[in-house]
Amino acid sequence: MFDITVNGVRHQVDVVPEMPLLWVLRDELGITSPKYGCGIAQCGACTVQVNGAAVRSCQARMVDIAGKAITTIEAVGNGKLHPVQEAWIEHQVPQCGYCQTGQIMQAISLLKLNPQPSDEDINKVMSGNLCRCGTYERIRLAIHTAAQKIGGN
Amino acid sequence: MSEKPGLSRRTFVFGSVAVAGGVAFGQYGQAQPAPSAAASNPLMADLGPNSVSFNPWVEISPEKITLIAQHADKGQGVGSIQPLMIAEELDLEPGQFEVRFAGPSPAYFNTGFAHELAPFMAADQSPEAEKARAAALEWLRKAGLQMTGGSSAIPDTYEKLRMAGAIARETLKAAAAKRTGIAVVDLRTEAGSVILPDGTKIPYVALSADAAKITPVAVAKLREPSQWRILGKPMERLDIRSKVTGEMKFGIDRTMDGMVYAAVKLNPNKGQPIKSYDASKAQSMPGVQTILKISNGIAVIATNSWYAMQAAEMVDCIWEPSKYPAEQADHWNVVAASFAPQFLGKEWRNDGKIDAGLNDGTLVEAEYRAPYVGHQPLEPLNGIGIVTDKGMEIWVGHQTPQSVQYIAATAIGMKPEQVTFHNEWMGGSFGHRLEFENVRVLAEIANQMRGIPVKLIFSRKEDFLQDIPRQIAMGRCRGSVNGGKIMAADLQVAATAPFKELQARMGAPTKDPDGQLAVGIWNVYYNIPNYRATSFEVQGLSPSTTWRSVGASANGFFTESFIDELIHAAGLDPLMARIEMCKIPIYRKLMETVGEMADWKGPLGSGKGRGVAFVESFGTAVAEIVEVTMTGAGIKIDKVWVAADVGKIIDPVNFENLVQGGVVWGLGHAMNCELTYAKGAVQQTNYNHHEAMRMYQCPVIEVRGLENDYTVRGIGEPPVPPAAPALANAIFAATGKRIREMPFNKFIDFV
Numbered sequence: 001m002f003d004i005t006v007n008g009v010r011h012q013v014d015v016v017p018e019m020p021l022l023w024v025l026r027d028e029l030g031i032t033s034p035k036y037g038c039g040i041a042q043c044g045a046c047t048v049q050v051n052g053a054a055v056r057s058c059q060a061r062m063v064d065i066a067g068k069a070i071t072t073i074e075a076v077g078n079g080k081l082h083p084v085q086e087a088w089i090e091h092q093v094p095q096c097g098y099c100q101t102g103q104i105m106q107a108i109s110l111l112k113l114n115p116q117p118s119d120e121d122i123n124k125v126m127s128g129n130l131c132r133c134g135t136y137e138r139i140r141l142a143i144h145t146a147a148q149k150i151g152g153n
Numbered sequence: 154m155s156e157k158p159g160l161s162r163r164t165f166v167f168g169s170v171a172v173a174g175g176v177a178f179g180q181y182g183q184a185q186p187a188p189s190a191a192a193s194n195p196l197m198a199d200l201g202p203n204s205v206s207f208n209p210w211v212e213i214s215p216e217k218i219t220l221i222a223q224h225a226d227k228g229q230g231v232g233s234i235q236p237l238m239i240a241e242e243l244d245l246e247p248g249q250f251e252v253r254f255a256g257p258s259p260a261y262f263n264t265g266f267a268h269e270l271a272p273f274m275a276a277d278q279s280p281e282a283e284k285a286r287a288a289a290l291e292w293l294r295k296a297g298l299q300m301t302g303g304s305s306a307i308p309d310t311y312e313k314l315r316m317a318g319a320i321a322r323e324t325l326k327a328a329a330a331k332r333t334g335i336a337v338v339d340l341r342t343e344a345g346s347v348i349l350p351d352g353t354k355i356p357y358v359a360l361s362a363d364a365a366k367i368t369p370v371a372v373a374k375l376r377e378p379s380q381w382r383i384l385g386k387p388m389e390r391l392d393i394r395s396k397v398t399g400e401m402k403f404g405i406d407r408t409m410d411g412m413v414y415a416a417v418k419l420n421p422n423k424g425q426p427i428k429s430y431d432a433s434k435a436q437s438m439p440g441v442q443t444i445l446k447i448s449n450g451i452a453v454i455a456t457n458s459w460y461a462m463q464a465a466e467m468v469d470c471i472w473e474p475s476k477y478p479a480e481q482a483d484h485w486n487v488v489a490a491s492f493a494p495q496f497l498g499k500e501w502r503n504d505g506k507i508d509a510g511l512n513d514g515t516l517v518e519a520e521y522r523a524p525y526v527g528h529q530p531l532e533p534l535n536g537i538g539i540v541t542d543k544g545m546e547i548w549v550g551h552q553t554p555q556s557v558q559y560i561a562a563t564a565i566g567m568k569p570e571q572v573t574f575h576n577e578w579m580g581g582s583f584g585h586r587l588e589f590e591n592v593r594v595l596a597e598i599a600n601q602m603r604g605i606p607v608k609l610i611f612s613r614k615e616d617f618l619q620d621i622p623r624q625i626a627m628g629r630c631r632g633s634v635n636g637g638k639i640m641a642a643d644l645q646v647a648a649t650a651p652f653k654e655l656q657a658r659m660g661a662p663t664k665d666p667d668g669q670l671a672v673g674i675w676n677v678y679y680n681i682p683n684y685r686a687t688s689f690e691v692q693g694l695s696p697s698t699t700w701r702s703v704g705a706s707a708n709g710f711f712t713e714s715f716i717d718e719l720i721h722a723a724g725l726d727p728l729m730a731r732i733e734m735c736k737i738p739i740y741r742k743l744m745e746t747v748g749e750m751a752d753w754k755g756p757l758g759s760g761k762g763r764g765v766a767f768v769e770s771f772g773t774a775v776a777e778i779v780e781v782t783m784t785g786a787g788i789k790i791d792k793v794w795v796a797a798d799v800g801k802i803i804d805p806v807n808f809e810n811l812v813q814g815g816v817v818w819g820l821g822h823a824m825n826c827e828l829t830y831a832k833g834a835v836q837q838t839n840y841n842h843h844e845a846m847r848m849y850q851c852p853v854i855e856v857r858g859l860e861n862d863y864t865v866r867g868i869g870e871p872p873v874p875p876a877a878p879a880l881a882n883a884i885f886a887a888t889g890k891r892i893r894e895m896p897f898n899k900f901i902d903f904v
Contacts, residue, residue, distance in 0.1 A: 027459065032399075042839055045531055088397045097396030099580075101399045139848065
């Protein structure tokens with residue numbers, strides 16, 4: 001049995017210690033916003049926050065995660081849309097949308113560490129998140145817009 | 154071969170350039186019951202009390218309005234624009250209706266394939282061409298094939314969904330007139346209500362029972378685009394918010410009470426069965442419930458997908474070896490040996506005197522290659538199925554509902570009508586979800602687990618190993634230039650036949666040549682006096698299938714690279730020469746436009762180069778210019794300009810997004826991707842082996858849409874084919890190095 005706190009709610013899960021957080025969230029807790037894409041940290045679709053930092057949940061084993069605070073996209077805006085989500089809507093970033101929850105979680109983390117990123121900064125951090133539909137240009141624009149929104153607050 | 158109703162063989166050889174498959178689909182026509190009320194509107198069967206359905210796309214109950222999305226949504230936005238086209242005429246606002254994907258029915262036959270089926274080039278508006286298109290449409294109506302693909306969603310639905318909305322609107326007004334005694338001309342509609350002269354609103358839902366009692370009212374004329382409230386203007390896609398909040402449920406996110414989780418290990422020698430297996434290591438792993446043998450592998454049933462995948466990996470399997478060559482080099486050898494009469498697909502064009510033309514002036518020869526490539530949408534193949542003695546119910550994101558029924562039923566000895574299909578929002582497809590591996594395997598597993606819902610997810614590795622790739626192709630091109638003019642071009646392509654193979658797997662085999670191997674070599678609009686285009690169909694290699702833009706993804710690269718070589722040999726400017734040679738005024742305009750956007754002024758110098766390419770596919774003409782710089786770390790793509798003509802732009806923001814995505818798709822795979830075989834199995838098993846484009850390589854992509862074409866065209870695929878040749882031509886302009894084989898990173902470094 002492991003204790004895990006997701007979006008402020010405590011759960012107990014009975015899984016093997018090696019089970020990745022991704023599958024605990026999806027199959028044990030029914031939280032499906034983190035997506036399975038590659039299973040080897042190549043695509044970023046499973047990105048969530050662990051103690052505030054962006055983490056590939058397909059690589060985070062339960063034994064290492066237990067007791068830490070997990071945040072998924074449902075809770076990033078504290079009941080509202082996060083400015084990054086607002087920017088994503090303004091630029092209509094998604095096509096299929098499967099990667100976008102991971103992209104947004106990564107972008108939120110980027111802006112926390114670097115509130116005014118250049119295109120190059122964005123490319124560096126966001127290149128770990130694959131988008132097969134090819135929405136990269138809109139992601140870059142949306143991150144700049146989100147940076148302005150957050151900076152202006 | 155079935156009869157082709159109303160078509161004269163002499164004037165209309167069906168399937169000759171048939172993207173949608175020509176005669177083969179006759180089988181669907183025969184399989185369907187004769188048209189009846191139920192067939193003409195499948196919504197009638199499940200209509201609740203006091204509810205009305207005016208046509209297969211609109212359903213109104215006393216509680217809610219439901220609009221049916223006929224084409225499946227794999228990210229291209231049709232889950233949004235289809236209902237919005239209805240809403241435009243029905244005077245509904247976003248939020249006033251629910252969207253449901255269509256079940257299988259011939260009522261949802263795809264009219265959008267009519268242009269591709271008729272053996273006339275897209276720009277041909279002659280009476281003969283139009284007659285053939287009309288005949289193709291009638292044939293499609295009889296065939297009843299419901300398919301999302303071929304960039305056909307908007308061409309198919311642009312008229313019929315607006316008409317569906319208009320008929321519903323007028324019928325609701327008639328019902329209100331009957332109830333109130335007020336003349337129809339004095340009624341209007343707005344935001345989901347009929348509005349009386351005194352301003353009283355009667356919500357549509359309150360009229361459903363009355364409307365059900367009257368025959369749907371015929372509508373003569375649709376609203377002019379100038380009257381549109383929603384269409385043609387920047388609008389928010391209906392699915393954007395749920396995709397940004399994480400609420401969107403894709404197929405992989407669906408759960409069901411009492412369901413079990415399945416993972417598979419399948420024979421990587423595609424199409425071959427399993428010989429034997431040893432599950433002793435896997436059997437005792439955590440979460441494992443049972444391990445099943447299926448026709449080409451094993452399935453692990455577990456309490457969680459991860460347990461199932463982990464255990465599937467640990468099953469030792471002995472496979473039947475592949476029927477195709479085990480090693481990649483032999484695949485290429487087979488392709489190279491296929492430029493021979495016994496493999497002839499068809500000579501699609503033979504203008505002028507090709508032999509004499511080739512002898513006129515300087516001969517230019519070149520050979521090009523396009524490898525197998527994977528689709529690999531980010532949502533892996535999956536599905537949920539339940540089999541009982543009565544039939545199968547399946548939830549899976551798919552582009553061909555009727556084929557899902559056929560494949561699942563065939564796998565477990567049932568009849569297609571015993572399979573109930575529910576579509577899902579898809580996390581990408583690019584052609585992957587026109588194929589059936591997950592459907593067949595899920596049916597086999599669920600059949601052994603009768604009564605229990607089974608959720609199958611392919612691991613990424615399994616998805617790569619089972620991905621039926623883009624065709625492998627070689628182009629052999631010869632041409633001549635004389636006195637600053639291109640005198641001849643002889644384009645020969647040898648490739649596996651992607652669409653023909655898909656048709657065979659759909660249960661509708663054809664002997665006609667694969668029309669997709671003509672696209673990009675046949676529909677070439679340059680004024681070259683001696684021109685020949687021929688396809689050869691390679692036999693005995695890996696199965697292949699449709700990959701975003703299909704035949705043109707390889708052929709467009711060959712043709713537009715070779716035309717560039719001829720233009721260079723003739724000493725001409727790549728863009729100006731294309732414009733001058735182009736016979737179609739609106740296509741010339743398109744190339745002029747992309748030239749203006751890029752401010753094209755010829756060579757740039759200092760390590761910079763620009764390349765241009767122009768390809769028409771699925772009727773949509775697209776011109777692209779790519780600019781690159783040769784840096785110390787390799788080629789950097791600075792910028793891309795794209796002009797595309799779709800006749801009418803319905804959803805401008807999504808249009809731009811799809812064009813940008815198509816360019817990223819075309820460039821990324823041309824630069825970085827191939828699938829290769831070793832010991833009968835694909836060697837690339839995750840994205841680190843098959844990366845396509847990541848953000849750091851993605852340039853700014855400037856898009857302009859034109860509306861000069863005479864009919865409405867699609868945009869999902871056509872931006873893909875020009876991307877690779879425009880990049881290769883830019884690299885040549887920057888470096889003098891001509892790259893004739895994808896992926897380009899085998900020959901040059903990219904930043």
